[in-house]
Amino acid sequence: MEINRGFFCIDVSRFQKAIGMLDDSIQELRRVAHHMMPESLLRYGLKASLTDFCAAIPIADFHYFGNETRLSEKMEIMIYRCIHELVNNALKHAQPSHINVQLVQEENRISFTVQDDGIGFDQEQVTEGMGLQNVRQRVDAFQGKMNIYSSGQGTAVLVKMAIEQKLI
Structure with a gap:
């Protein structure tokens, strides 16, 4: 019985390449999953997870x-994901040199702003x-208000909402 060694080597090479691509895909999936729900959010809360994200x-x-x-938990996840999306939008579209994320938590309401100094966009166009x-759908689900301000000097997205009281 004769074995075609050339064919076998090509198949091994293809297999190794496929395994490498699969490993890369798994790494990327883990990275995305971590950003969607970092463990620090569940353990330490919004401030710690957003500090890590922005750092x-x-x-x-x-x-x-x-x-x-x-x-x-639902509100913390929603706020984290909104800020994550807004920062990524700024990085992807605005060409900013600086992004400022601010969160203000009062007793009965919370607000956050994501502001960049990028190219902005014409909200009419x-x-x-x-x-x-x-982001708008998530904010609406919590009966919040979202405003977008944009010009050639950058964009700011401001979100305000009442704090959902936890049932103990």
Whole structure:
């Protein structure tokens, strides 16, 4: 019985390449999953997870004002994902040199702002993409208000909402 060694080597090479691509895909999936729900959010709360997220982006600063009472898990996840999406939108579209993320937590309400010094956009000409639509839907689900201000000097997205009281 004769074995075609050339054919076998090609198949091994293809297999190794496929395994390498699969490993890369798994790494990327883990990275995305971590950003969607970092463990620090569940363990330490919104302030710690947003501090970590912004610290990983050289041009982003994070400022937290107010009390640090934990919010409901659903609200913390929603706020984290909104800020994550808004920062990524700025990085992807605005060409900013600086992004400022600010969160203000009061007793009965919370607000956050994501502001960049990028190129901005004409709100009359540009429709909201999927990212902004997802943020708006999340904010609406919590009966919040979202305002977008944009010019050639940058964009600011301001979100305000009542704090959902945790049931103990």
